[in-house]
Amino acid sequence: MQAAGLGVKEYRYLDTKTLGLDFNGLIEDLKVLWRLGRPPVARSPASGQNAPPRSVILLHVCAHNPTGVDPSPEQWHKIAEVMREQNHFPLFDSAYQGYASGDLDRDAYSVRLFVEKGFELFATQSYAKNLGLYGERIGALNVRRTTFSRALSSHTSTLR
Numbered sequence: 340m341q342a343a344g345l346g347v348k349e350y351r352y353l354d355t356k357t358l359g360l361d362f363n364g365l366i367e368d369l370k371v372l373w374r375l376g377r378p379p380v381a382r383s384p385a386s387g388q389n390a391p392p393r394s395v396i397l398l399h400v401c402a403h404n405p406t407g408v409d410p411s412p413e414q415w416h417k418i419a420e421v422m423r424e425q426n427h428f429p430l431f432d433s434a435y436q437g438y439a440s441g442d443l444d445r446d447a448y449s450v451r452l453f454v455e456k457g458f459e460l461f462a463t464q465s466y467a468k469n470l471g472l473y474g475e476r477i478g479a480l481n482v483r484r485t486t487f488s489r490a491l492s493s494h495t496s497t498l499r
């Protein structure tokens with residue numbers, strides 16, 4: 340992403356003390372990403388609020404690499420809520436569907452939740468591990484869009 344000229348910031352994820360998810364840190368970082376390097380856009384005189392930051396957030400669908408730690412369903416709900424509030428755009432990375440729980444459907448929970456909630460999103464899928472196609476470079480980019488929105492068009496051109 341950096342090579343493509345995008346500004347990349349990290350959010351907290353692993354709590355090294357508990358070896359579990361640093362959920363509060365993750366949520367806090369999703370809320371203040373702009374403070375980490377993206378200045379807010381001009382204030383809207385109507386609302387007095389800063390315009391939403393609209394960052395693209397890379398999320399692992401399941402079996403997070405390299406930690407192996409995934410949010411619980413309740414935590415995914417909260418992540419989605421904050422992403423909505425902040426108008427972030429989800430970019431899901433799925434490389435181990437089936438490996439976290441042993442069930443392909445259960446492992447798709449996160450990305451399906453965002454789809455149910457009406458998000459537009461990108462979901463990248465690698466079939467290297469779960470379909471035994473390592474070295475074949477087989478995968479897919481799935482684009483979920485709801486309307487021909489300007490938001491998605493601008494993110495698409497940024498990622499292109």
Ligand SMILES: Cc1ncc(COP(=O)(O)O)c(C=O)c1O
Pocket residue numbers: 399404432433434465466467476477478
């Ligand atoms: C989370 C994640 N996404 C993507 C990939 C890359 O997948 P591919 O080998 O199909 O390029 C990996 C590979 O280890 C991965 O762990």
